[in-house]
Every structure is written in C-alpha cells, then in structure tokens.
Amino acid sequence: MTIWNPEYECMGDEEKRELQGKRLAETVAHVYRNVPFYKKKMDDIGLEPGDVRSIDNLKDLPFTYKTDLREHYPFGMFAVPMDEVVRIHASSGTTGKRTVVGYTKEDIDTWAEVMARTISACGATKADTLQNAYGYGLFTGGLGVHYGAEKIGMSVIPISGGNTKRQIELMQDFGSTIISCTPSYALYLAEVLEEQGIDRSKIKLKAGIFGAEPWSENMRKDIEERLGVLAIDIYGLSEIIGPGVSQECPEKCGLHVNDDHFIPEIIDPDTEEVLGYGEQGEIVFTTVTKKALPLLRYRTRDISKLDNKPCACGRTSYRMEKVTGRTDDMLIIRGVNVFPTQIESVLLELGETAPHYQLIVSKAGTMDALEVQVEMTQALFSDEVKKIEDLERKLRFNIESTLAISAKVTLVEPKTIARSEGKAKRVIDNRNL
Amino acid sequence: MLVKQISVFLENKEGRVAQVARILSDAGINIRALSIADTTEFGILRLIVDKPPVAEKALRGEGLTVSITEVIAISIEDEPGGLADALQVLHEDKISVEYIYAFISKTSHKANVILRVEDCDRAIESLQANGFEVLKADDVYNQ
Numbered sequence: 270m271t272i273w274n275p276e277y278e279c280m281g282d283e284e285k286r287e288l289q290g291k292r293l294a295e296t297v298a299h300v301y302r303n304v305p306f307y308k309k310k311m312d313d314i315g316l317e318p319g320d321v322r323s324i325d326n327l328k329d330l331p332f333t334y335k336t337d338l339r340e341h342y343p344f345g346m347f348a349v350p351m352d353e354v355v356r357i358h359a360s361s362g363t364t365g366k367r368t369v370v371g372y373t374k375e376d377i378d379t380w381a382e383v384m385a386r387t388i389s390a391c392g393a394t395k396a397d398t399l400q401n402a403y404g405y406g407l408f409t410g411g412l413g414v415h416y417g418a419e420k421i422g423m424s425v426i427p428i429s430g431g432n433t434k435r436q437i438e439l440m441q442d443f444g445s446t447i448i449s450c451t452p453s454y455a456l457y458l459a460e461v462l463e464e465q466g467i468d469r470s471k472i473k474l475k476a477g478i479f480g481a482e483p484w485s486e487n488m489r490k491d492i493e494e495r496l497g498v499l500a501i502d503i504y505g506l507s508e509i510i511g512p513g514v515s516q517e518c519p520e521k522c523g524l525h526v527n528d529d530h531f532i533p534e535i536i537d538p539d540t541e542e543v544l545g546y547g548e549q550g551e552i553v554f555t556t557v558t559k560k561a562l563p564l565l566r567y568r569t570r571d572i573s574k575l576d577n578k579p580c581a582c583g584r585t586s587y588r589m590e591k592v593t594g595r596t597d598d599m600l601i602i603r604g605v606n607v608f609p610t611q612i613e614s615v616l617l618e619l620g621e622t623a624p625h626y627q628l629i630v631s632k633a634g635t636m637d638a639l640e641v642q643v644e645m646t647q648a649l650f651s652d653e654v655k656k657i658e659d660l661e662r663k664l665r666f667n668i669e670s671t672l673a674i675s676a677k678v679t680l681v682e683p684k685t686i687a688r689s690e691g692k693a694k695r696v697i698d699n700r701n702l
Numbered sequence: 703m704l705v706k707q708i709s710v711f712l713e714n715k716e717g718r719v720a721q722v723a724r725i726l727s728d729a730g731i732n733i734r735a736l737s738i739a740d741t742t743e744f745g746i747l748r749l750i751v752d753k754p755p756v757a758e759k760a761l762r763g764e765g766l767t768v769s770i771t772e773v774i775a776i777s778i779e780d781e782p783g784g785l786a787d788a789l790q791v792l793h794e795d796k797i798s799v800e801y802i803y804a805f806i807s808k809t810s811h812k813a814n815v816i817l818r819v820e821d822c823d824r825a826i827e828s829l830q831a832n833g834f835e836v837l838k839a840d841d842v843y844n845q
Contacts, residue, residue, distance in 0.1 A: 645711045645744075645767045652709035652746055652771045652818070653800055654739045680744055682713050684765040 273389035273421070274382070277529045278584045282577075285585070289532055290323035292557035297321040297330070300563050303348040306341060307331075307565065327532060327555060328543050332566045335368060338508065343369040349561050359407045360507050360606065370409075370507045371561040377416065379558050383513035383527040384417020390516045390525070391476040391501040393447045395422030398473075400440055402450035403481070404430040409511025410481055410604075414449045417513065423447070430454065433461055441471050448477040451604045452484040452492060452500070456635035459495035469497060478503045480512060481604040482637075483592060485701065489521075502591055508567055509554050515589055520581050523588030530558045533589060534566065535575050538596040549574045551596050552589055570596045598696060602630055602637045605674045609695040612641055615667045620648050627686045631699040639676040641668055644683045704772040704822055705839045706754040710747040711767040714740055722747060722761065729760035734842065735816060737803035748803070750775075750816060752843045773818045774825055775837040780806065780813040788815065788834055795828040797821065809845050 272278050280288070298318040300307040310331040311317070320326065338346055347354065349371075356372040372380065393399065399418045403410030411429055418425045426443055428436060430450065436458060439445065448455065455477055462472065474496060480503035492500045504524050505512035514531050515524035526533045531554045535544045538551040552573040553566050572594040577587050600607045609628055616623035625644040630637060643664065651657055657680065665678040712718040719738070726733060726749075735750040751757045754770065761768045778784040785804070792799060800818040807814050814837065819825040826836050 647767055647769065650709070650711050650767045650769050652707070652748060652769055654741060654746060657711075657744065657746070658741070680711075682711060682718075682765075683767055685713070 271389045271392065271394055272583060273386040275583075278386060278525070278527075278586055280529065280585055282585065285529060286324050288529055289557060290325075292529075293324060293327060293532065293555065294318070294321050296555070296557045296559075296563045297565070299560070300348055300565065304346060304563075306337065306346060324532070327534065327566070330555070330565045332541065332553070332568055333564045334568050335508070335570075338368050339366045342366045344371065346564075347371050347561055348563055349373055354561050356412075358409045358412075358507055358511065360409075368508060370511075373560040376510070376559050376561050379530060380413060380510050380513055381416040381420040383510065383530060384413055385420040386417075386525075386527060387503050387513050387516040388414070388417050388421060388423070388447070388449075388478060390518045391447065391478050391499060392519065393418075393421065393423060393476065397446040398424040398426065398444055399447045399449065400426045400428055400436070400443070400445035400474075402428055402430055402436060402448060402454060403512075404604075409505070409507045410449075413505070413511040413513055414478070433458065437461060437465070437467065440474065441467070444473045446473050446475050448474055448496075448498070450477070450479065451481050452479040452488055453482065453603065453636055455479055455492045455496055455498075455500070456488065459492065460635055463495065472497070474498050476501065478516065480504055482601040487701075504589070504592065506569060506571075508562075508564060509556055509569075510559065514554065518580060518582040518584060522580060523576050523590050525580065525584050525586040525588055526575075528586050531556055533575055533587060535573065538568075538570075544574075546575050546577045549590075552592075570599065572596060600628065600630060600696060600698065602639050602672075603674055605672065607639070607672055607674070611671050612668060615664065615671050616643065618667065619664075620646075624649065625683075625686050627695060627697060629697045629699065637700065639672075639674060640679060641676050642679045642681050642686060644686055645680050646683070703774075703826060703836060703838060705750060705775045705816065705837070705842050707771045707773045707816065707818070708749045708751060708754055708757055708761070709769045709771055710749070710761060712745045712747055714743050714745050718745070719747060721764075722766070725760050725764050725766075726751065726757055729756055731757045731760065734845070735803060735805040735814070737801070737816075739801065748801075750842060754843070771818065772822055773816050774822055774829070775839075775842045776815050776817065776829060777807065777810060777812045777835045777837055778815060780811065784813060785815060788829065791828055791832045791834065792817075792819070792825060795824070797825050797828060807845055814842065 301318045353373045354371040355374050359367040359369045401414050405411030476499040478501050489500045501517045503516040505514040515526040517524050534553045535550040544550045552571050555566050556563050571592045573589045573592050579585050613623050624646045627642045629640040661678050668676045732752045737748050739746045804815045
C-alpha cells in the first residue's frame with residue numbers, strides 16, 4: 270500500500286519530536302505577535318514566546334475553546350491580514366454564530382498534503398478515479414478531499430452530496446474506483462444498488478474514505494460487504510483544518526494523526542491534566558504549520574485515546590482510537606453537528622420558557638432520522654386542531670432552518686419525557702454507534 | 703350565558719381518554735357532553751361538565767394540559783331541520799363555526815348544541831334575534 274509521504278509519515282520519534290518542537294515554537298511566536306487573543310492569554314499566565322523551545326512545553330500553553338472562535342466571529346482569531354486569506358469555510362452555528370475558519374495559500378497546500386496522505390492510505394493512487402460525494406461549499410469535506418485527490422493526480426469527479434440516481438449512473442459510466450462520503454450515505458448507496466439489481470461487475474469501486482460522522486465496526490462490515498469496498502475511517506474538524514487530521518490505514522487499528530502538522534494530546538476534560546498513551550480522554554490538537562488560523566491546544570470535545578507504537582503499515586505517526594463519544598452533548602446527524610441547545614433556542618421563540626423537549630435519533634433504513642418531541646404546555650395549547658397543527662409546522666420549519674437538517678416534530682403530553690434528577694433527558698440516540 | 707368547555711391535549715395512544723374519565727370520576731365530576739378531535743398523532747378532548755373549575759383543577763393536578771374555552775349552547779327542536787335552521791342564521795350573518803357537537807337534554811327532550819365561534823357575543827345576538835334559545839351556563843351544567 271502506498272504511503273504518500275514516507276519522509277514525514279514514517280519519521281523516527283526523536284526526529285519528529287524535534288520537528289514538532291521547532292514548528293510549535295514558530296507557531297507560538299506567530300500567534301503571540303498576530304492574535305491579540307493569544308497574546309493576552311499568554312501574558313496572563315506569564316508565558317513568553319521564547320519560553321516555548323520544545324514539544325515538552327506544549328503542556329504549558331493555554332487551551333482554545335470553540336466559544337473563543339465564536340466570540341471572535343468572524344475573523345478575530347485570524348493570524349494573518351485578510352489579503353493573505355484565500356479561502357473561508359464555516360460550520361453551522363449553534364446559536365446563530367458560525368465557526369469560521371480561514372486558509373492562506375500555504376494552508377491550502379498543507380491541507381492538500383494531509384488529504385493526499387489520507388486518500389493514499391486507502392490504497393488510492395493517481396491511476397484511480399475518485400467520486401467525491403462529500404458536500405462542496407462552506408462545509409470543508411468536499412473541497413478538502415478534492416484538493417488532496419488532485420494533488421495525488423487522481424481523476425476527481427466533484428459530484429458533491431445527494432442525487433443518488435446520478436451518483437450511481439456516473440459510478441458505472443466513469444468507472445469510479447474510490448468513493449468519499451459519509452458512512453451512512455455509503456450504506457444508502459449500497460442499498461440502492463441492491464434495489465436496482467445492478468450487477469456488481471459494473472461497479473469498479475474498491476475502497477472508500479468515510480467520515481464526518483461517527484460510525485461503528487458493524488457499520489464498517491456492512492459497507493464492506495454490501496458495497497464491496499475497503500472502508501476506511503477518516504477524521505477531521507474544520508477548526509484544525511477539515512478532513513485530513515487523521516486517517517486509518519488498511520490495518521484498521523486506529524487513525525494515524527498527521528502529527529507533523531497537528532499535535533495530539535489526550536486530556537482529562539475536567540481536570541485538564543494531560544493523560545498518558547492508552548488512557549481515554551478528550552483529544553486536543555495544536556496546529557503547528559497553519560498560518561491563517563493556528564490554534565493552540567484546541568478542545569475538540571471528542572473522546573479518544575492515543576497509541577504511540579509503530580503500526581504494521583510502516584507509518585510511525587501516533588494513532589488515535591476511532592472517536593467513541595463526546596464530552597459535551599453534541600450529536601452528529603447525517604454529518605451535521607447538532608446541539609440540543611439549538612432546539613432550545615427555537616422553542617424559546619415561542620415564549621418566555623422553553624417547553625420540555627427531547628431529541629430522538631434513530632436509523633430510518635441507513636440514514637439518520639431526527640424526531641423532536643415537545644411537551645405541550647398550557648400556553649401553547651389550543652382547543653382547535655388547526656392551531657396545534659400550525660404550531661407543529663412552525664416548529665418543524667424553524668428547527669429545520671436552524672439545524673439545516675429535517676426533523677419530525679411530535680407534540681406530546683406534559684411529563685411524558687423522562688426526567689432524571691429533575692432535568693429532562695435531552696437526547697435518546699438509538700443508532701447503536 | 704357562555705358555557706365553559708374544558709379542552710384536554712391527549713396523545714393519540716391507548717388508554718388516554720380512559721385516564722381522563724377516571725380522573726373526572728374520582729373528582730366527582732359528571733360529564734354532560736364530549737367530543738374528540740383527533741389527528742394521527744394527537745387528539746383534543748372537549749368536555750362539558752357539571753363543575754368546570756373542579757374538573758380543570760383535577761386534570762391539571764394530574765399534569766394534563768387543559769384549557770378553558772367559552773362556547774355557546776343552544777336548545778333546538780329535536781326534529782329534521784332543527785340544526786339546519788340555526789346554522790343558516792349564523793351563515794347568513796357570516797359567523798363561521800369552528801366546531802360543533804350536540805347532545806339530547808334529559809329534561810326538555812330538546813337537542814342541545816354546543817357551538818364554538820370566534821365572536822360569541824355576535825353569534826348570541828344573531829341567534830336570539832332569530833328566536834333561538836341560547837342556554838344559560840348553569841342550565842347546561844346542572845340539567
């Protein structure tokens with residue numbers, strides 16, 4: 270199997286730590302000089318850029334939180350002037366404000382480099398044809414994969430998400446060999462192929478890189494059997510760069526972090542203490558090559574653990590375990606980040622206090638389905654059916670426009686949503702991830 | 703003049719109406735009339751009872767969503783055309799009826815019709831002007 274950049278991906282431990290330390294020192298100096306937020310944070314704890322000389326100083330640096338990005342919306346955390354920014358992406362905001370990320374020309378090259386590694390890790394080479402079914406747009410998935418695949422020299426089909434009929438048509442006509450999409454969409458494609466009774470010999474797919482939502486080992490088995498591909502998990506978040514932060518190799522024993530660019534740490538989310546290899550906690554990343562939006566110790570809220578042992582594939586990069594959960598209540602539904610508080614903000618528009626609500630996530634076939642149950646209150650109730658149906662419609666519309674995914678709204682009787690310790694349980698996830 | 707109707711929000715699932723009936727029975731409430739408007743997911747149970755404030759308190763006490771709506775009760779002849787004539791009057795005066803249900807009076811042997819309209823005062827005026835008997839609330843509760 271191809272390793273895209275053996276010089277970095279298979280680098281010796283000593284050498285890598287030295288490179289990381291050097292890049293970290295440069296990044297700290299860069300943000301101290303150019304981002305008032307970081308200058309203040311470092312001044313507050315009496316840390317000067319010169320104090321950061323090696324990777325051992327990583328633990329001395331302040332953390333960065335998603336709220337920091339929101340508070341500096343849109344460009345307040347950028348470390349370069351806007352005339353050096355060549356690309357802006359944004360993720361959906363929880364209470365109206367989006368998380369905005371920027372890239373310089375050099376950042377785009379870095380992104381293409383790490384994505385080339387990611388795509389190569391599933392065995393793809395420039396001889397392959399990639400059907401990129403991640404969404405193109407503000408979401409980082411589509412363009413992230415696109416640039417990486419072009420860097421490899423693959424034939425890229427920028428088909429974007431959705432339009433399953435066209436996906437299946439082009440898959441056959443163009444002879445796509447690699448596919449990139451969310452795992453649930455991969456399963457959906459497999460289902461449609463089966464339904465249409467398409468002869469497997471007409472499909473040339475051999476591997477797929479799947480990410481943007483959590484998925485289980487069972488789901489992997491299902492995709493591999495039904496779609497007939499090697500299914501590889503990829504991980505990333507727009508704040509760090511987008512996809513390309515880490516990826517599995519065919520050994521499937523954790524995701525190789527591109528740790529010459531993004532240094533991972535595992536911390537105890539409560540005490541913020543750094544944990545050792547093999548210990549489970551929140552994964553935190555420090556970007557050490559990014560120019561437009563370098564982030565120090567960014568709190569991902571994703572739960573994982575790190576393995577520093579070399580992998581059978583030959584790569585020496587540290588591996589993170591498949592993300593198994595979150596330290597906050599964020600859900601990923603059909604690839605979209607959803608916080609229960611977003612529902613709350615919609616419900617608050619109805620009156621002074623939000624009625625009790627619950628999110629029920631399940632699988633409808635292969636796709637995620639979201640149902641929002643809302644307890645009827647005296648204030649919302651009417652003796653007329655049409656008024657209650659209007660309320661349901663209004664809620665559904667507002668929830669859909671806030672979350673950017675469709676949801677079923679069900680009005681339920683008061684006190685039917687289970688409370689634990691007086692607080693309603695906000696989420697029931699029946700997807701068995 | 704206006705009759706207080708109790709409306710209860712119910713999910714469309716087994717045993718819900720039975721529970722409401724039991725709560726009312728335990729509170730010593732007699733149901734005079736009822737109707738249910740239902741959709742696939744929820745229903746609205748509308749009740750005329752002998753003691754509306756007691757019923758409201760009992761149902762709320764059990765955590766149900768309850769509202770009180772003022773409706774009109776009229777007494778009409780229990781014979782062909784009785785209802786048609788009354789509705790004709792409202793139609794001519796451009797008063798639209800949201801919903802309607804009826805029951806037979808034990809004492810007068812006439813039909814009592816419950817009408818939910820947007821503007822109760824105008825509806826009463828129109829009905830009375832055309833000779834229809836609008837019932838007093840207490841007469842509906844305690845007949």
